[in-house]
Amino acid sequence: MNHSVTKNILVITEFRDKVLLPISLELIACAHQIEKLTSSHTTALVLGRPDESILQKISQTGTDVLALHIDGWRHIDALSARKAITCALSHSPDIVIAGNTPLGIEIIPGLSIEMNASCISGVCDVNITPDEKLVFNRNIWGGKLTASVISNQDKVMLTVQPGSFHRIPECGKPLGHIRRENISVEKVGSFLKSRAFPSKETESSFDDADVIVAAGRGIQAPENLKKIEAFSKRFNRSAVAGSRPLIDAGWLPYRCQVGITGKTVSPNLYIACGISGSSQHVYGMAGSDFIVSINSDPNAAIFQISDVCIVSDVIAFIDTFIHLEEA
Numbered sequence: 001m002n003h004s005v006t007k008n009i010l011v012i013t014e015f016r017d018k019v020l021l022p023i024s025l026e027l028i029a030c031a032h033q034i035e036k037l038t039s040s041h042t043t044a045l046v047l048g049r050p051d052e053s054i055l056q057k058i059s060q061t062g063t064d065v066l067a068l069h070i071d072g073w074r075h076i077d078a079l080s081a082r083k084a085i086t087c088a089l090s091h092s093p094d095i096v097i098a099g100n101t102p103l104g105i106e107i108i109p110g111l112s113i114e115m116n117a118s119c120i121s122g123v124c125d126v127n128i129t130p131d132e133k134l135v136f137n138r139n140i141w142g143g144k145l146t147a148s149v150i151s152n153q154d155k156v157m158l159t160v161q162p163g164s165f166h167r168i169p170e171c172g173k174p175l176g177h178i179r180r181e182n183i184s185v186e187k188v189g190s191f192l193k194s195r196a197f198p199s200k201e202t203e204s205s206f207d208d209a210d211v212i213v214a215a216g217r218g219i220q221a222p223e224n225l226k227k228i229e230a231f232s233k234r235f236n237r238s239a240v241a242g243s244r245p246l247i248d249a250g251w252l253p254y255r256c257q258v259g260i261t262g263k264t265v266s267p268n269l270y271i272a273c274g275i276s277g278s279s280q281h282v283y284g285m286a287g288s289d290f291i292v293s294i295n296s297d298p299n300a301a302i303f304q305i306s307d308v309c310i311v312s313d314v315i316a317f318i319d320t321f322i323h324l325e326e327a
């Protein structure tokens, strides 16, 4: 990519009901990282009918907002979204950033074909070469290797791995400008008749959780999940997660799985309860701000990436914790 002229970055944000999903702030963080490396300008696209507070929240990150409203359209489905984006963009962006989420995965490949752009998925970091070429890093081989990808096209479309960039908070920058545009249903086409409803299975409180308490095989028995839940409830805005063996055994639903074949999370606090720290699990939670691990094995691999290491039987620790808190 040539960076002698200002590049336009478009971030495709996501929201549910009245809440901006955390991935949106991570995508804006990724865009701001590119801004620091190159001469570029970011616009955050909000599709649908968002609550005003969502637009304000994005604007408070110092990012310009394009709110694209389509009458009668309350839920984003990928085909309509792609059509709306191409209709709405008078200038086509040089870099489009979406989440490596169901929405982003559906939109970005098709959009990259329409815009004759490179498509790079699962990006977890961005750098620049001495001759000013952007380098997009993505994990491969179960997170054991990092591939550094340089686009051979001027335009590039990315999906960003959730949890890879620290959510951008409100910052000292001036508020971003909010532009509202309407687009007619006719322009977008008949896709609008289909509305996607999130099924119970795809809903997860992970997205909003500040604290995730994750259970691993070390909890020994499914009955002990009640203890994990009780432990989790001691924290505000918390959710229970699990390592893959618990999901495979049917102790927890798939939506609770953290890791390379599950979700990537980056809460303020991640408490790993009886989890060994396999690379496949760590891939999904290493971006957490603060990691506490409870494991009976002092040499457990999870301790290598933990801020606090507690060598203990996990259930005994939780019982004592709850007992002391109630005393």
Ligand SMILES: Cc1cc2nc3c(=O)[nH]c(=O)nc-3n(C[C@H](O)[C@H](O)[C@H](O)COP(=O)(O)OP(=O)(O)OC[C@H]3O[C@@H](n4cnc5c(N)ncnc54)[C@H](O)[C@@H]3O)c2cc1C
Pocket: 215, 216, 217, 218, 219, 220, 242, 243, 244, 245, 246, 257, 258, 259, 260, 261, 262, 263, 273, 274, 275, 276, 277, 278, 279, 280, 281, 284, 294, 295, 296, 297, 300, 312, 313, 314, 315
């Ligand atoms: C292609 C592929 C994809 C995968 N994807 C994922 C994924 O997305 N997510 C994922 O989690 N895994 C994934 N796995 C599985 C992964 O390799 C590990 O097998 C799994 O993460 C191990 O889970 P665990 O740490 O709960 O169990 P174990 O590895 O069995 O570890 C249990 C831990 O509990 C500790 N322990 C035992 N008893 C106690 C006690 N009483 N108190 C405290 N600690 C105790 C032990 O010391 C041990 O460290 C994948 C594997 C493959 C091959």
